[in-house]
Amino acid sequence: MGHFVALDDLSVLSLTIIDAADTLGVSTASVRNWIKAGYLVSTDRGCITRDSFDGFIENIAGQEKLIARANKSQKDGHDHGALSSRFRLLVKQEEFDSQRIGDEYQASLSNTYRNQEGVYYTPDWIIERYFADLPADRRALTFCDPCCGSGNFILAALDQGFAPENIFGFDVDPVAVAITRRRILERTGFDSPNIQRADFLKASLQGRPPRFDVIFTNPPWGKKLSKAQKQSYAIQFAAGSSSDTCSLFFCAALSRLQPGGYLGFLLPDAFFNVAAFADARGRALALDIKSLMDFGKPFPGLVTKAKGIVLQNQANRNQPIVCEGLTDTAVRTPASFQQNPKAILNFSCSPQAAAVIAHLYEVEHLTLADHGRFGLGIVTGNNKKYCVASPRAGYLPVYKGADLQPGLLRKPSVFIPTDFSLYHQVAPEELYHAPEKLIYRFISSRLVFHVDTAQSYFLNSVNMLIPAPEFPITGQQLCQLLNSRVMNWLFQSIFETHKVLRADIGVLPIHTKYFEQHEEFDEAAYANFLGIEETIEGDYRIKGRGKGA
Template identity: 50%
Template structure:
């Protein structure tokens, strides 16, 4: 299907989901939820009627809310064409070094532009970590940064002894390309023609590709490009369903890396534990992973954590160990231990001994909730200020937030919403809220906090709910006790290392149901004894020897 422009959409009285998301500054997932609730009318794959969109803007979303959002975007934006013109005029100014020019340029990029393009230039101290894994003599190696930005990886490659003639870079930002060339000349006196103003992903689709001994980069994270384009790239480089831009660069770079070459990527934390990156992780685990480095939050103004991974393009050997490090500490771990994690999660902060405990827990008889439960999301009102009240009113119902849920009970309600559920942006099937019993749990949380509900409570979207199928081997009360247990919480945090309790992660947790065959009442110490593990003073668990 040909990608329509916005002008084409108007002519055909249709508009794409991508364009709706862009105009309202929301995710496509939010747009799909508005379709499910009847606010937008879908007409064919990926399209809604223009009339329903216009009606939604004016009568549903609220003029005040949209105006506020638009004003916020206006404040956090810049004219990139004017910015490029300004800085291109400075590129030949010998009074300003390439490094200082790059810093000034980066400072003037708006947050909305950075988010759209996935642009966050790599700090020098982070760059330096990657080069310690290269051979001492790199003079004959070729080096590439496919997302070179202002050239920090490239300058470090020069410092590491790689010849400027053997260094290549690509970027879609014309000024970034020019400032990288300027920095190379200032550093070496060599005028290079190897830094190209072109999308590296596009070059990977062309014949007669160039191959490299070393590829180090910080690819764009979540760059906003059309799904059709991402799928096309994924098909070309074998990325499967891993179609985020960072995954596409990961697979593309592997197609351009020589045998026994070195690949180094700085990636968002999600790459290492979220299900949508699973195929990329499996690809990495087929090769020799040298190191995984936790950099914490290295980017100013960005809350996302970042990790580095360094890979050698050769098959993983039996007994290969991975150096897992933070800025000041490190440990080693057998690479094959990651293969036994659910979804091939690369939980590098977990020690070798902890990984053995995880393997032990998964080896014991258990079931999972995968395919054995009904799931429901909490209510998304679309406008909490408009709908939520702090005191009960006629025609209102109590609604519970994630923060109300405790593993020993639930707080009294402090929020109330109109009982007309058709008012809201997203509502689960009513029968889930009104089930005779269900489990509700915190969604935004780094630990598992479940509550057994028998009073048909409603929850907001900071909480979710599940109902096991009738044939599940233990009761909901018993399931709640296991999920809230210390050892299962340790397992959850150690494997998934996340601040969101995702359905896919819960479905991967082993439920050791046979414990209740001999223990009708749950107790932490008897559960640990059954599992043959013990809790240490620091709250971690290990196999009882």
């Protein structure tokens, strides 16, 4: 078991509580608790005796319960510099439990640091899945993890038969790099110079960087970069408009991949279904995708879903793609994704559902991206300050998402001051004052629309759509189509989201021709018009095709 090492001069007789907390990388509250528990001895001046502190480091601080308490206390407020210094000293010790220290370091990172750097370490059970698509003989292949952290992917590569001298890793965190190198040394006796403290994005633009046969990683999710940095990297790595750090690392890794090489990334759910990532998805679909995997929510405290992709750096030959959902596995063709709007990788959809989606887009339709104007609800910036539950002089009623039902608007439950200059964001007032507009829930897994003719206002949990004057059906008819079971099935099958985004509504097929044949809207008649039929399970199939078609 490794011990924590004091960083300051051992010749003094005492040290302050602040110095002790900084040295141990914990909060001052934890140090005070250890004084109360008798682990540390305080002086008359409120300091800690050097003898008790040294004894604490030597005999107590490595115990798991204390470290767990310390880690918990520093989750959101620790000094990362002090934490880094402490763990770098630990890595240099002769007696070093690399797995335990790696786990402790991961657990010690504050939420602030994780969010800033996009750091979420990958569970072993996820890592193991990535190697299933590789050829059996891996000894001569080179392996790289561009964001190696404390080395989980790299240790798995060793277990999977990669030679230690053929394994490369990059990370900007010096502690993570040191832990990874030490883990390789312990496992193989090889002190690898190939694990480097470096920014993979920057390194990939310098000189003629080497290429690798296999690149697997969990890139930083939403790492904070300036807009100028994102735009520059997006241009240089041919990422198009996909400038999130996930996309940038994905495209940078493609630039470092050998012809015929394998790339595997663990990515947030948004990469697979949000319009902003469309260009990166397009690059993936141009190549030979082997597998798409859904891992659910594997990161404690993080609500974002995680999904995986493995592809081979060779041209797409429309070979089957293995699609692993949380409960079922299916096989889809690349063409079934390419036909989706924005090349969305909705791989939880069955092949039968994908065929229905393609069919619905083949039926003559219009899209609202070309025939509508969208507006966002009011962002007050401080709902507690401005929102009240009952009418007042100088206040106006506004609606929330909870007030909106399909084709129905409840009485307003919130009132805000009429002075719009108070708020962070307000759409142009002519949109609110439109004689007729469609309003819809923003946070929702289904489409919930209502036709508003009362020039209503609403908060940002509701957004609005005003069809173009030349749009061939009425607002009420459009509302009926959007609220329909067919359109909700289509929306959920393609986007798999809990947010109703303007970009998603804009690409839905609006089958206006239905109302040339029918005066009233009817679910069964609409499905029949489209040439589909609803199944007992609530899905759809193309009429004339059996259940297994």
